[in-house]
Amino acid sequence: MGIDEAGRGPVIGPMVLCGLVATEDQEEELRKIKVADSKTLSPKKREELSEKIEGIATHIIILRIPAHKIDANRKKGINLNQIEAIKMAEIIDMIKPDKVYIDSPSYNSNKFMEYLSSKLEHKKVEIIAENYADKKYAVVSAASIMAKVDRDAQIKKLEQEIGEPLGVGYPHDELTIKHLEKIARENKGKMPRYVRTTWDTTKQIIKKYEQKGLVGFLQKIGKE
CATH class of the missing domain: 1.10.10.460 (Ribonuclease hii. Domain 2)
Structure with a gap:
């Protein structure tokens, strides 16, 4: 399983997390379609890849954290890394994978991993939390793409509502x-x-x- 997010830094819209489950064979398929860090891809390419990813992955979970909930947590002293870790823990507890690869938002990946582990109910999981995991592991790259495509869709939806x-x-x-x-x-x-x-x-x-x-x-x- 790979987990990544989109939308940590913006002032408008949600932060979106994606948990993506793939077998070793499916990971090879993801590599063949050349998944990559979503930030390096054009919107059109992300859309094209997202459709292919949906046809390859075993499970795809999307969690959205609305702007007002991010604000509410920050006002309680829960920082953005902690908010992200809590939601990642929710995804892991839903799927209960044996191993999960995470794109760590913190330079101190070990500290982030410890905090994430403390929020888990499903403790029997091996966590690999690394900076730039979305560049290294196909399953994380794919999660990165799915999260970004979903966030872009949420912004478009907002634009339509607001006009x-x-x-x-x-x-x-x-x-x-x-x-x-x-x-x-x-x-x-x-x-x-x-x-x-x-x-x-x-x-x-x-x-x-x-x-x-x-x-x-x-x-x-x-x-x-």
């Missing part, structure tokens, strides 16, 4: 920032549940428009 482009949801994207500015301006700094309000980018935008709202309120009082 405007969101970009990729990351702080470096002009469309993303434009959308956050628009919402904050219209709602005096208040953000919807699909925005991660514990991110510094969002905090700065919220503060900017909360202050503008306060100034406007004080000016209104002054004129009365």
Whole structure:
């Protein structure tokens, strides 16, 4: 089994985890279709590969962590690595594999593995947690692709519901920032549940428009 995520860093949308189960023969099939770290592939290529992966893997589990739940956990002092480990443990407990390969989000992979193990009910599992596992193990590469394709689909769904482009949801994207500015301006700094309000980018935008709202309120009082 391989586990990877998509969407750790964005200010908009969920973090998505994928657990993917494959036999040794199926892993060989994954290598033949040239799965790779999803970040190195174009959206079109990821879509093409995801369809092939679905036809090869034994099991594929997708878990989504909405933005407002990420915020709620962070406010309780549970950091992003811990949130990810808790959800990975849920996936492992669902499948109960003998061995699982994980793309560790922490440079201290051993510490991450210890925390993950502490959250498991299914203890009889060998965990291999490594940085860049999505580049090394086909089963993790495939999980990376499936997680990314699902997150992209969630962003597209949001765009359809809202009726405007969101970009990729990351702080470096002009469309993303434009959308956050628009919402904050219209709602005096208040953000919807699909925005991660514990991110510094969002905090700065919220503060900017909360202050503008306060100034406007004080000016209104002054004129009365």
